Amino acid sequence: MPKPASSKLSEVLLRYESDILATWMQLQLSAVKHRGDLIKNSDLREQSARFLELVREGVQTGDPNVQSGAAWAATREMLESLSRSRAKLGFTPAETASFVYSLKAAIFERLREEMGSNPQALVTEIITASELLDVLGLLTMEMYQKGREGVIARQQQELMELSTPVVMLWDGVLALPLIGTLDSGRTQVVMENLLQRIVETGASIAILDITGVPTVDTLVAQHLLKAVSAARLMGADCIISGIRPQIAQTIVHLGVDLGNVTTKATLAEAFRVALNRTSRRIVDADFQASTTGA
Amino acid sequence: MERIPILKMGDCLLVTVQVDMHDQMALTLQDDLTTRISQTKAKAVLIDISALEIVDSFIGRMLGNIAGMARILDAQTVLVGMRPAVAITLVELGMSLPGVRTALNVERGMDLIRMSPANRSRHDRESR
Structure with missing residues (x-):
């Protein structure tokens, strides 16, 4: 059964589409939240026109199911791409949602001009339109959130790849400067990278530097020991360096047993040990010159 | 039945596992x-x-056992050439094979055997 109210709304939308669009654009451009620095006016106009057209088509079908109805599929799709692109451009959630909500005023104004003589019908009409746009606005927020989560997930992935480099300090000596919290996912990546590099370079000593690890709890310590064991199985010794005083305290307080892993306070100290173990040593250039020259 | 060959090189027994080992x-x-x-x-x-x-x-467990048995029979075991994936799997299984010496490849493993205290002291005795 077609509701007379929605048919009136669709009639207004159909007849005054260009007027509503003009009012809406004006509202959007004059709004405090308008971000002229992030989006071009021509793009905004294009998006607005497309959205209004889709809303009109949706209203015309009379399908009340905005969330999942087939009649609104195109609208939802459009909102999804719009929210995603705005999330990437740096719009705040409020700014993104105001795109849909500012349409309300434009439509209400047109409805008032059209039905001002009949307040009761006008109120009914406004409620219908309001409900519709509220749902669409919420949908936008949801999509925006999803877009943001996508951004976060991607950044996490990048961070993971960026923060686990394996560097070669010397022939046969690898260093792994670990930055950030070690969780099981990262440990896996770190371990794989480390073992792969051990195979490639034939390194016999790996230095795990935890200067950049903010906290070491039992779980992190366990993950570190896992990496050490795996490296040992590949025939490489591990040295853990960069243990700050607070971390040393925490490790002892927690009762974590670092086993027979060599630990050093600084990377330099660990490097010296590594050179020693590979039968090399660093000598002062002046000292050497004076002994050989004499 | 398939067997893994054991080669003798001087004081050393060389075992190369060329296929995927099954339990038997x-x-x-x-x-x-x-x-x-x-x-x-x-x-x-x-x-x-x-x-x-x-x-x-x-x-x-078998790798660990073999090393343990060899030690009892007064022979040191060096496990060489473990792949990264295998090492990760063993660690995840909680088997870090304590007491087994490891090296990256056969060459390093031979070095390790040659450098070991037992061998070196014997070598010293012989050279004296």
């Missing part, structure tokens, strides 16, 4: 190796597992 094979290897150690009075065993792609807890 590992048990046979354990038998063969202990017999050979006592026969040849070998001082070192070098196990190359560079071709081993899949390990489970059983194979992991």
Whole structure:
């Protein structure tokens, strides 16, 4: 059964589409939240026109199911791409949602001009339109959130790849400067990278530097020991360096047993040990010159 | 039945695992190796597992056991050529094979055997 109210709304939308669009654009451009620095006016106009057209088509079908109805599929799709692109451009959630909500005023104004003589019908009409746009606005927020989560997930992935480099300090000596919290996912990546590099370079000593690890709890310590064991199985010794005083305290307080892993306070100290173990040593250039020259 | 060959090089027994080990094979290897150690009075065993792609807890335990048995028979064991994936699997299984010496490849493993205290002291005695 077609509701007379929605048919009136669709009639207004159909007849005054260009007027509503003009009012809406004006509202959007004059709004405090308008971000002229992030989006071009021509793009905004294009998006607005497309959205209004889709809303009109949706209203015309009379399908009340905005969330999942087939009649609104195109609208939802459009909102999804719009929210995603705005999330990437740096719009705040409020700014993104105001795109849909500012349409309300434009439509209400047109409805008032059209039905001002009949307040009761006008109120009914406004409620219908309001409900519709509220749902669409919420949908936008949801999509925006999803877009943001996508951004976060991607950044996490990048961070993971960026923060686990394996560097070669010397022939046969690898260093792994670990930055950030070690969780099981990262440990896996770190371990794989480390073992792969051990195979490639034939390194016999790996230095795990935890200067950049903010906290070491039992779980992190366990993950570190896992990496050490795996490296040992590949025939490489591990040295853990960069243990700050607070971390040393925490490790002892927690009762974590670092086993027979060599630990050093600084990377330099660990490097010296590594050179020693590979039968090399660093000598002062002046000292050497004076002994050989004499 | 498939067997893993055991080669003798001086004081050292060389075991190269060229196929994926199944349980029976590992048990046979354990038998063969202990017999050979006592026969040849070998001082070192070098196990190359560079071709081993899949390990489970059983194979992991067998590797540890073989090393333990060799030690009792007065031969040191060096495990060489473990693949990264295998190392990660063993660690995840909680088997870090304590007491087994490891090296990256056969060459490093031989160095390790040559450099070991037992061998060096004997070498010193012989050279004196």
